Each structure stands twice: as structure tokens, then as C-alpha cells.
Amino acid sequence: MTLESHFNKITINDVELNVDEFSYQGEQEGAKVWYTEYGDGVGLFFYDMVPDLPNNLEDKSLLTLFYQELLNDAAGKVVELDVVALDNVRAVKLLIKVPQSPSGFTYVISYTIPYKTFSFVLKGQCEEHGDTGIKETILVSRILKAHGSIENFNADSTDYDEEFPEHPVARARKIADTISRGIKISETVKQHEPFG
DSSP: OOHHHHHTOOOGGGEEEOOSSSEEEEEETTEEEEEOTTOOEEEEEEEOSOOOSOSOTTOHHHHHHHHHHHHGGGTOEEEEEEEEEETTEEEEEEEEEEEOSSSOEEEEEEEEEEBSSOEEEEEEEEEOOSSTTHHHHHHHHHHHHHHSOOTTOOTTSGGGTTTOTTSHHHHHHHHHHHHHHHEEEOHHHHTSOBOO
């Protein structure tokens, strides 16, 4: 290893999350961990290996299929997927949901920041607590009264986040917004060859 490569070694500390909305808990098992006001966990992970992603990040249908196949065994579902910029760096934004036992869903929001030989992942996990399905029951009842049908109804639509801010899908989107505002990626990382 040359002296130059030693000083350019990428670590988890090359990504910072400067936000007042999260309470920093320190490092746990190699990840940086925060909690939100609702007790949802947020983690920053560094993977010193080639990302396991399809090469063409611009093909959203291929990316969605890739993630959906990973979720099939857990009966999970891709809710949203997009390729976005975080601190001027390309990232895959993914929102999924997986069933909880005995009822409800856990929503996981993540940003994967891939480079040719490493990646960072920021992830927030939001569990459904208490009586589950209340939001869906209210919305289905309202839509049936207004339209007589629930065809094309999507309870996970952003249209309902303001009305149900404590629902885990709304909390997950709030985490995503907070991360996008508070992330800082080092110039050392930005100089590396991008993925794909």
C-alpha cells in the first residue's frame, strides 16, 4: 500500500449526517446509529466491496425487479424506487414494506450510494405499532363512500402522509427527507470512480 492510497482509504466517517431531528447513539457493530422521535432506527453502513446491484442504475424497472426478487421470500413489496442525487452523488432511493407478525408492516427506507469498489447505505426502519390497519380502514371507507370502488387505491401514497404522520410509511418518508437535507459526502469519496 502506498502512502497516498493509505490516506485516501474510504471509511464510514467519509459520510456525515448532520441533523437535529435524529438522536445519535454512536457506533454499533460497525454502523453509525441514530433514533428518531418515534424510536425508529436509522443506520449508516459502509461496505468495502463491489456493490451487488444491476450495472444500469438508470433502468428503474430493472432495479425494481432486482429488489422485488430479493423481497419475495419475505412477502415484501417495493413501494417506491428512484435514482436521486445526495450531496451531488448518485444514489438509489428505495422504500419497501414487509409484513410483521402477527399483523401490520415494517417500512424500510434506504439510500444506497454505490461506487465501483465500495458503497454506503443509509437505512431507516419504521415498524407499525399498536392497532394496525386503522389508516387503511378509514381510507377504504372514505373512498368507497365517495366513489363506490377502491380500484387503483394505494394506501401507501404520499397523498395520505400529512393526514397520518405517525403511520410508518409517512415516518419513513420523513427520515428520507431528513437524510437528503443533512448528508455530507467527503470529497475523497466523490473522487472515486462511480458505479456502473
